[in-house]
Amino acid sequence: MSILKNIIIHIVDDDPGTLLILKSLLEGYKAKVITSSSSTEAIVEIKRTKPDVVILDLMMPGIDGLDMCRLLRQEPNLENLKIVIFSGKTYEHDQQRALELGADGYLTKPLDNEVFIKHLEDIIEDKIELTYWGVRGTLPVPGKESLKYGGNTCCVSIQFPKNNLFILDAGSGIKQLSNHLLSTQGPKLHAKILISHPHWDHINALPFFVPLYIPGNEFEILGASHGDITMRELISAQMDGVYFPITMKEFASRTYFRNLKEEEIEINNIKLKTMLLSHPGTCLGYRLEYKNRSICYITDNELFPENSRNYNLDYWEKLTAFLSSADILITDTTYTDEEYKQKSTWGHSSVSQVVKLAHQAGVKELHIIHHDPDQNDDDIDMKLKTAQKLLAEMNSKTKCIAPRERQSFKV
Ligand SMILES: [Zn+2]
Numbered sequence: 147m148s149i150l151k152n153i154i155i156h157i158v159d160d161d162p163g164t165l166l167i168l169k170s171l172l173e174g175y176k177a178k179v180i181t182s183s184s185s186t187e188a189i190v191e192i193k194r195t196k197p198d199v200v201i202l203d204l205m206m207p208g209i210d211g212l213d214m215c216r217l218l219r220q221e222p223n224l225e226n227l228k229i230v231i232f233s234g235k236t237y238e239h240d241q242q243r244a245l246e247l248g249a250d251g252y253l254t255k256p257l258d259n260e261v262f263i264k265h266l267e268d269i270i271e272d273k274i275e276l277t278y279w280g281v282r283g284t285l286p287v288p289g290k291e292s293l294k295y296g297g298n299t300c301c302v303s304i305q306f307p308k309n310n311l312f313i314l315d316a317g318s319g320i321k322q323l324s325n326h327l328l329s330t331q332g333p334k335l336h337a338k339i340l341i342s343h344p345h346w347d348h349i350n351a352l353p354f355f356v357p358l359y360i361p362g363n364e365f366e367i368l369g370a371s372h373g374d375i376t377m378r379e380l381i382s383a384q385m386d387g388v389y390f391p392i393t394m395k396e397f398a399s400r401t402y403f404r405n406l407k408e409e410e411i412e413i414n415n416i417k418l419k420t421m422l423l424s425h426p427g428t429c430l431g432y433r434l435e436y437k438n439r440s441i442c443y444i445t446d447n448e449l450f451p452e453n454s455r456n457y458n459l460d461y462w463e464k465l466t467a468f469l470s471s472a473d474i475l476i477t478d479t480t481y482t483d484e485e486y487k488q489k490s491t492w493g494h495s496s497v498s499q500v501v502k503l504a505h506q507a508g509v510k511e512l513h514i515i516h517h518d519p520d521q522n523d524d525d526i527d528m529k530l531k532t533a534q535k536l537l538a539e540m541n542s543k544t545k546c547i548a549p550r551e552r553q554s555f556k557v
């Protein structure tokens with residue numbers, strides 16, 4: 147059952163054809179639809195009837211969509227109103243401006259029924275959707291031993307409302323995300339790609355992310371520089387013609403790079419915090435916050451046990467504070483405790499340390515990823531069982547999950 151049922155939607159567009167098509171589409175989902183072809187008349191009507199959602203065209207005679215957005219946001223009685231722009235203008239600038247003026251979402255024409263309804267539902271629900279495209283560490287592991295959790299290396303997408311897509315890491319899983327976006331996304335795609343660090347399992351499928359080669363798309367690739375090697379150089383080095391035949395010059399999308407340090411920035415009302423992790427080289431952990439919800443992505447990361455001479459209480463406390471009360475913690479849980487004994491200082495964590503961290507940080511849901519390539523599905527099942535048992539012994543409120551490829555979570 148769609149959440150659009152019984153929702154009151156007022157559509158304002160000077161094109162009668164669009165009004166007719168949208169009305170019939172939304173009524174098919176049992177929404178109650180009002181239409182106006184004049185924005186001047188619509189604004190009076192919206193203030194009086196207080197719908198749940200308004201869908202606005204941008205370019206209209208009289209009051210245009212941006213102006214209308216601004217005026218509606220000044221109305222004290224309409225604070226719960228969702229405003230969605232539906233426009234033929236696909237420029238990033240217009241989208242940014244609409245969101246700044248208070249729009250909750252920006253959908254572009256031409257109308258693709260399925261994409262439109264999915265995005266509209268997401269905007270009304272105001273949820274963050276997290277999807278896994280690869281959960282393995284170090285090396286892809288295809289074959290019958292990895293059918294349950296999938297064999298691709300790290301890639302996670304986080305779709306925030308207002309059409310804000312974040313992609314975390316570009317392991318081999320990004321190929322699946324690429325295919326998914328090509329089959330579902332509208333004409334222009336904008337996304338931020340956050341790279342934890344440039345070890346192969348986190349970047350080496352970026353050249354297979356087809357939306358990078360499509361004109362009109364726009365990406366920002368963010369991550370830590372390595373000394374004087376910038377993010378741009380870290381990515382271009384693996385596409386220099388020797389290791390990969392296509393160079394970055396072939397990217398037809400507008401692609402920008404940003405070097406991050408430990409810092410806090412805001413992107414379209416989403417707060418992004420970073421922290422340097424315990425791993426060879428420079429590796430960044432991310433915390434994304436949106437309207438009291440938070441997702442942390444911490445990989446790769448080694449948590450030294452308290453009895454290790456490398457144990458660092460300051461780091462432990464800093465990381466616990468960074469993760470504090472997160473809704474979801476996605477983190478490197480490469481080894482069982484037994485395996486870790488042989489692989490201390492390799493830069494990855496064991497189950498018991500991850501569980502302790504998540505519990506102490508008051509994390510609501512712990513997602514264990516970056517599994518060792520020598521582990522099969524049964525081994526991952528066992529790591530999950532161990533983690534759940536340890537949490538139960540601690541009377542912890544933290545829930546533990548081992549996500550699978552293509553599994554989605556809404557927060
Ligand atoms: Zn890794």
Ligand SMILES: [Zn+2]
Nearest residue numbers: 343345425446
């Ligand atoms: Zn690594």
